[in-house]
Amino acid sequence: MIESLTAAVTSAPADLTLRLHLASLLVEAGRGPEAIEHVATALAAEPTSVEARELMARAMGTSPAPAPPSAPTPAAEPSEPSSGFDWHAAESDLGERVGPMFVDGTTEDPGPAPYDVEQVGVRLADVGGLTEVKKRLEASFLAPLRNPELRALYGKSLRGGLLLYGPPGCGKTFLAKAVAGELGASFLHVSLADVLDMYIGQSERNVKELFEVARSSAPCVLFLDELDAIGGKRSLNRSSGARTTVNQLLTELDGVGSDNEGVFVLAATNHPWDVDPALRRPGRLDRTLLVLPPDRDAREAVLRTHLRGRPVERIDTRRLAKATDGFSGADLAHLCESASENALMDSVGSGQVRMIGMTDFDAALAELRPSIGPWMETARNVALYANASGEYDDLATWLRKRR
Template identity: 65%
Template sequence: MTDPGNPLIASLARAVEAAPGDVTLRVHLAELLLGDGQQDAAVSHCAAALQRDPGNAAARELMSRAMGGGVTHTEPSAGAAPTPVRGEFDWRQAESDISDVAPQPMFVDDENAPPPDVSAWDVEKSGITLADVGGMTQVKERLTAAFLAPMRNPELRRLYGKSLRGGMLLYGPPGCGKTFIGRAVAGEMGAHFVNVGLADVLDMYVGTSERNIQDVFRLARTNAPCVLFLDEVDALGQKRSLTRSSGMRTAVNQLLTELDGVNDVNEGVFVIAATNQPWDVDAALRRPGRLDRTLLVLPPDQPAREAIFRHHLAHRPVEGIDLKRLAKATEAYSGADIAHLCETASEHALMDGVRTGTVRMIGMKDLDAALREVRPSTTPWFDSARNVVQFANQDGTYDELREWMRKHRML
């Protein structure tokens, strides 16, 4: 801080404060401060001057004097090292000190060191089973025939030559529990579960997506028996004829190679893929030996809707809830839609309590109000599927979907 004892210094300090960008004025103040013995204040003003005008010779010379207490240089004799004077940093001594320290290598390669245990994917142990899936009897039967019965009966499996390799494509509108079913299959089998999404695999750099696909299959084989769940497989395994990017085409090729198990046998690896757009999946992925079984996961049936309502209302303060009436009123609603209905009904009761200052139970009037607000999110999906089942179902792939839509008057 500037000492106000000297009237000239005090006057110049006020002038600098009024015109902080005047470098000449600030250097003059610094010179007076240095002459008055106020080295710290002089250094501060020199630094401010150099910040605005780094090449100012007067400011640099004043800074050198303020920092070094008046440095004088002597000419070294021919061939002799310059001798540092008072206030000058001895660079040669510093270099000598550094050279005494043994240099350490910048990079090391220890072949005996164990590889770090890192993975971009989590290997889980599922705690749910098919008993936790409400309704969906046909879905459970197909899953039992494809995966569960052969695993539970090894003698019959060997007798009939049934392999534990398998792949199934789950398709249907969003929010209907395809991921939940995959976890339930893993829990039913006592197998590990690896959930892989589109963002986990695809990468902008050439070759990285293929390596990611290879790594995730290697992880599944290492942890067999394992259910490998591939979400959004329509994006990962998109029809190569529709893909303009060569990187995407090679990623699809790598996925096909891993499903075939060319380098490793996929025994004990159960691949379950899920998609909302099965008509965009490359036909090669659905070839026998790959994702050769297709399972339609539709909006929950009436018993399933009743179970879903019961689950989402179980831990809320409710009274007089008619689950059967709610289940009948929510045909074509997905499981996610029903969860949103329960959340909306809770909001109605909560806001009513805020307005009246009285806490009350959630009743049917709240759920009826929620039904008037929340519409089924599956409608757009069925609108797009209608064109497929009517005009692109020559091989009968979507016969089951067509029958369901006819039954529910969507065709």
């Protein structure tokens, strides 16, 4: 009988009733050490089992330890102290219940690390100005996505992504969010801090996890911000970790081993000439779009947007738009903040709250200068001396118009 039950327990190790019956027969046969092994396994799975505790006490030649408070037992007659192991004291010292020694491997994979995947509510109509940029964005990216029948008719592939470049503070990130809003897709913003890691191999794993999160959240716009920092030219990187991170990014963009269906890759950079050329090959970030500082009408729209909700009086936004030629969207926001600050400090000094007027803007304009000057110098050198392939013709055309 013992041999038969031993074989049965081997076949069904999780059957605690069968295991305890075998332990009882072993105790009756005087084979206490073998019984202890089976009872200990049962107690690991069910620490409050009264039957298992009694069997353990019999196997060790001691009286059973008292049951836990949740299942009180009648008081037993005092007995002679024994030299056996005090299981109750051990459980009290241990504190919380210990997990099982072994698992069957059926627990679900926790999946990739969580990142901030957000739902955006902005559309292209919410972007002030940039009319030409919106038209090109619609023609090169949004129209094929919205018209699958025409896309199939003309054989238009959805492979590849879009690279937004231009001076800093001109709304590239906001445009990317607006694209996600137009597509009704979630938005995953990837920056250098999300990728770079001090340990070897971890940066590559971070890139892989970010793309896995985007695929699991499809449809999703994966936005690679400051691409020149994440995917800089490998020929200029002395660090092997930086080069292998770019290699992993190329692998994920190609969809090797995974399907990027429903993942729309957008990237932004102020310095596209510092981006690794392999990232801009066909099938990757093969389309580029120059995002320029706002024109006069766009500057007026941006100013009205930033003045919305502020206590303003008789503000001539047309005159301000004319006086702020060369200002980026961020510069215009800073101008509104400076004018508001002038009015606030004047109200604090006088003790009387007043409205924001043109005098506040005139004072702010006397102190502020466009912030895109250094970028303009670098861009002019690139357009003049590093544009043999013609990839910066649109930039060169715009720079000639500004002379």
